[in-house]
Amino acid sequence: MQYRPLGRTKLKVSALCLGTMTWGEQNTQKDAFAQIDRARDAGVNFIDAAEMYPVPPKAETYGETERILGNYLAERGNREDWIIASKVAGPGNWLPHIRDGMTRFTREHLTAALDASLKRLKTDYIDLYQLHWPDRSTNFFGNLGYRHNPDESITPIEDTLEVLDEFVKAGKIRHIGLSNETPWGVSRFLHLAESRGWPRIASIQNPYNLLNRTYEVGMAEISLREQTGLLAYSPLAFGTLTGKYLNGLSPEKGRLTLFSRFSRYTNPQAEQACARYVRLARDHGLDPAQMALAFVTRQPFVTSNIIGATNMDQLNRNLSSINMGLPDGVLEAIAEIHQSQPNPAP
Template sequence: MDYRQLGRTDLNVSALCLGTMTWGEQNTEAEAFAQIERAKGAGINFIDTAEMYPVPPRPETYASTEKIIGNWFKSRGDRADWILASKIAGPGNGISHIRDGELRHNRKHIVQALDASLKRLQTDWIDLYQLHWPERSTNFFGKLGYQHSQDQLITPLEETLEVLGEQVKAGKIRHVGLSNETPWGTMKFLQLAESRGWPRPVSIQNPYNLLNRSFEVGLAEIAIREQCGLLAYSPLAFGMLSGKFEDGARPANARLTLFSRFSRYSNPQSVAATSRYVALAREHGLDPSQMALAFVTQQPFVTSNIIGATSLQQLEANLGSFDLKLSDEVLAGIEAIHQGQPNPAP
């Protein structure tokens, strides 16, 4: 396993990060434990979760993912072996069951959310605490066509950073990260942090995969120049790039089979592009999932690639992507497909 510096910190995280958002919904605690054990054995030291998980979010399963991770730490006593990341939810997104749905990145909500996460995770600190999505109305979760809301009441970014700084000083969190953020938001957070002495964001967790390379347009340069690297989520586009949904197939218990809300990568353009990527992989004797994951991991602006699985078999295949070095011919094929159908999914 390769290890990469997290921002400008003294932490080195594994190039693959263990994603957890199915734990407590599609995966039992025992299955989650098996995934953690296998990932650790492969050299992964980085695990990412969120107060909102598992997905889809619903009151009956709320926060069970963090509880599962906390139970692992308690039973194994290996908290110090892990770089742990979690997130505070933002407003909207149909989650009225979290803090009565009035979710803000203000003092009250940050302290409440963080303390609750620490309790569930059974730990005294979180290494990377991320704002799951912006409080303001902007382009994230596949939204296109920016529409400005001049009168929207939002927590000043200054207040958010100030409170996070207090939590760092208190030892509850070590570093701060962004998620589903825009170029403007990322640079504004960085500028405020540097000018006011507040915690400087060390990472940004946004979607990035063969069907959605929009991160390359406005954020890749920021990630490299500002050392605020990408933690890539959805590297397989909800499993589409694995090829298991080819020709309209819907395997039992797959996320796209179970939950209609995950349609972001299922539009006709994405389906057509996916078929071309899957065919390219098979033409070169590659596993489609591993080709897609290897492409993400090797990007210079990526700090860590967040892999998730609902079975040990899937996890094993995902882990195997790290050892795959894509040839110039394969990379040229990927670029040809991308040029013909750039970013078919937002």
């Protein structure tokens, strides 16, 4: 396993991070415990969760992922061996079951969210506390074009960062991160941290994979120059880059078979590009999933690649990707495909 600095903090996280959003929906607690033990054996020391998980979010399962992780930490008694990340849900009328829809980044709502997460996780602190998506309308979750609304009511970033500073001083969290953010948002958080002496963001958790490399356009430079590395989520584009959905296939337990909400990865352009990447991997004797993961992990702006699995075979293959080097011929072919079909699933 490789280990990389988490921003400018003193923490070093594994280059592969164990994702958790299937725990409590597609995976049982027993499954999750086995996944954590296997990841630990492979050298993983970094786990990413969220109060909203599992996905798709619903009232019946809200918080179950954090509860499962908390049960593991309590049973194993090895909290100090792990760097635990979690996320507070941002605003949205599609989450009425979370604090009765009160998911703004204000003092009241952030305090309620953090205290509940700490209770579910059975821990006194969270190593990396992330804002799951911005408290403003902007282009995230597959929306490329930004449309400005000057009349929108938003929580000032100053107010949010001031509260997070208090959490750090109280020892409830060690570091902060952003997720689904834009260059403007990252720059604003960095400026306020520097000018006010507030906590500096350590990471940015955004989507990044062979079908969606939009992070390279405006965010990669920030990550490298400011040491705010990417925690890449959806590195397999919800499993499409494994090839298991090609040619109209719908595996019974596949996430895209079960949950149609992730259809942005199955548009015709994405399917065509995906088929080319899968064929490229197989032509070179590579596992398509491992090639896709290795491509993400090797990027200089990536701090950690968040892998997820619903069975142990998937997890083992994903973990093994850390040892895969990509030949120059493969990298050149990836560049050619990307140039001809850039970002078909943003």
